[in-house]
Amino acid sequence: MHDIPFLDLQAAYRELKADIDKAVARVLESGWYILGPEVEAFEQEFAAYCQADHAVGVGNGLDALVLALRAVGVRPGDEVIVPSNTYIATWLAVTQCGATPVPVEPYESTFNIDPERIEAAITPRTRAILPVHLYGQPADLDPILSVARRHGLRVVEDAAQAHGARYKGRRIGAHGDVAAWSFYPGKNLGALGDGGAVTTDDAAIADRIRLLRNYGSREKYVHEVQGVNSRLDPLQAAVLRVKLTMLDDWNERRRTLAARYAEALAGADLTLPKVPDWAEPVWHLFVIRSRARDALQTRFDRAGIGTLIHYPIPPHAQQAYESLELDDKAFPLACRLAEEGLSLPIGPHLTSDAPVAVANVLERECS
Numbered sequence: 001m002h003d004i005p006f007l008d009l010q011a012a013y014r015e016l017k018a019d020i021d022k023a024v025a026r027v028l029e030s031g032w033y034i035l036g037p038e039v040e041a042f043e044q045e046f047a048a049y050c051q052a053d054h055a056v057g058v059g060n061g062l063d064a065l066v067l068a069l070r071a072v073g074v075r076p077g078d079e080v081i082v083p084s085n086t087y088i089a090t091w092l093a094v095t096q097c098g099a100t101p102v103p104v105e106p107y108e109s110t111f112n113i114d115p116e117r118i119e120a121a122i123t124p125r126t127r128a129i130l131p132v133h134l135y136g137q138p139a140d141l142d143p144i145l146s147v148a149r150r151h152g153l154r155v156v157e158d159a160a161q162a163h164g165a166r167y168k169g170r171r172i173g174a175h176g177d178v179a180a181w182s183f184y185p186g187k188n189l190g191a192l193g194d195g196g197a198v199t200t201d202d203a204a205i206a207d208r209i210r211l212l213r214n215y216g217s218r219e220k221y222v223h224e225v226q227g228v229n230s231r232l233d234p235l236q237a238a239v240l241r242v243k244l245t246m247l248d249d250w251n252e253r254r255r256t257l258a259a260r261y262a263e264a265l266a267g268a269d270l271t272l273p274k275v276p277d278w279a280e281p282v283w284h285l286f287v288i289r290s291r292a293r294d295a296l297q298t299r300f301d302r303a304g305i306g307t308l309i310h311y312p313i314p315p316h317a318q319q320a321y322e323s324l325e326l327d328d329k330a331f332p333l334a335c336r337l338a339e340e341g342l343s344l345p346i347g348p349h350l351t352s353d354a355p356v357a358v359a360n361v362l363e364r365e366c367s
Contacts, residue, residue, distance in 0.1 A: 002357050004345050006306035009185055011349035012250075013192075016242055023238035035214070035231055042237040043197070045244055049164075050173025052199035054206035057232025058213050061160045061182020064196035065093030067230065068178045069128065071198075071208040072154040074099050078127035080156075083113040084314060084334035086132045090158050091315045093180075099127065103316055103326065105333045109274040111135060111287065111341075115143035122147075128154040133162035133172055135310070136188065136254075136284030137275065141167050141175045148176075156180065159199075163189040164251045166280035173199040178209075183240055188254070188282050189247050191236040250348035254283040257346050257355060261286055264359035271340070285310055289340040297342055303361045305354075308343045 013020060027038055039057050047055035058064050074080060076098025082090050084103035094101040104117045111134045118129060129148050131139040141157075148155045155176030159165075162172045163181070173179050183195035200206050211218060216227030258281075262272060271289035275281055287310060290296050300307045314334040316326035328335050345354055 002304040004305045004350070004354050004357060006308055006343070006345045007186055007347045008349045009190070012190070012243070015349070016246065019242045020239055023242050024235060027234045027238045030234075033234055036234055038234040038241075039232050039237045042232070042241050042244075045241060046197060047173075047199055049171070049244060049247070050179070050199045051171045052174035052179070053201045054203060055197050055199045056206055056209045056213065057237060058196045058198065058209070059230035059232065060194040061180065061184060061196040062089045062093060062096075063213075063228070063230040064160075064180035064182065064198050065089065065130075065156070065158060066096045067209045067212050067228075068156045068180045068198050068205075069093055069097045069099070069130075070212060071205045072128060072156060072177050074127050074154075077125065079123060079125040080127060081118055081121050081129045082315075083130075083132050083134070084316060084331045085111060085311070085337050086134060086158070086315065087160075087311055088315050088318060088320065089160070089182075090130060090132055091321065094130065100125075100324070101315070101321075102126070103331060103334070105331060106134075106337070107140075108333055108337075110137060110276065110279075111337060112137065112139040113144070115140055115147065118144065118147050119151075122151055122153070126151070126153060128156055130156050130158060131176075132158040132160075133165060135273070135281070135287055136161045136165055137273070137281035138162060138165050138167040138172055138279050140276070140278075145176065154178075160184075161187065161284035162282060163187060163284075164247050165282045168278045169280075174201040177202060178205050183236065188251060188284050189240065189243055192239050193233070193236055195232050195236040195240065196230075197232065251282045253348040253350075254346055255281075257350055257352070258283045258286055260352065260355040261344065261346075261358070264355040265362070268359065268362050270362075283346055285343045286346040287341050287343050289337070290342060291340060293340050293342050299361060300358070303357075305358060305361065306345055309338075309341060310343050311341075312338055314338050 160182035
């Protein structure tokens with residue numbers, strides 16, 4: 001019997017406890033609890049890390065997506081192209097803008113949206129393309145950007161799982177018009193609560209999001225537009241500044257584990273993740289596929305190995321989107337990935353013998 005959790009969030013705090021406690025105390029003693037110097041410092045540091053000109057901290061990852069879409073001009077009645085397989089937040093951001101999500105199937109090998117399918121989904125109402133860098137692996141951005149340019153569309157990247165990932169040598173953060181980030185605690189760069197940000201090279205987009213996140217106001221009690229209250233908390237910004245210094249190291253630990261999984265599971269009756277030559281993933285998740293997924297998960301549970309399913313129900317099949325009347329037959333890949341995908345434990349504080357333990361459970365069950 002093993003004791004391998006899917007993810008150990010407390011371990012991240014324990015590793016950086018002294019620095020995190022000091023950062024939190026600094027904010028508490030400052031008396032500045034909304035926006036201010038701590039948030040501005042994190043925005044500068046995160047923008048530099050992402051190789052982007054601007055970063056704007058917001059309340060959470062969903063807000064980051066919504067504000068990014070609003071900032072590039074998505075309005076009620078528009079359409080936005082989205083992956084058919086993703087966490088529902090990607091679709092929710094579109095509908096919160098009053099627009100309609102138009103799903104496009106993925107590459108089966110990488111789980112990311114297939115650029116060759118996008119053009120057929122474009123209509124006169126299409127305003128933007130919203131690729132997701134799913135599980136920490138970059139989507140193929142160059143052909144997506146090429147399609148967007150031909151049709152005069154904006155590209156908003158959902159980078160919620162891709163902190164530190166690289167596409168063709170450059171970090172994710174400003175390939176498209178704007179990238180949206182989540183700092184949910186389980187992310188590669190996670191806060192101690194909710195938090196989010198957008199990054200962009202476009203000063204006008206950054207300025208628009210700063211306006212929208214703060215009640216549509218630059219000057220107190222003067223409101224230029226109908227904004228929202230979505231501001232990154234200084235306490236979270238302080239914690240994120242500490243964790244950002246460790247992000248590359250923690251991502252490298254994830255890469256080491258992913259390589260060990262690939263080696264240990266090479267002979268198993270599974271479909272393992274595939275990485276294109278141009279991608280440098282950060283392994284937010286290590287997702288295998290099995291036609292006997294549910295039975296496999298039960299065996300891991302009995303062996304004390306934590307696993308999760310990302311995601312068991314595609315967005316089109318959720319009750320929240322039944323009004324779109326989208327049929328499973330139109331999205332066979334999204335349905336198949338939902339039925340077969342299983343996320344194995346991976347994280348910077350997972351012991352190095354976890355991949356071997358997983359392989360041993362498979363070997364015992366098959367012998």
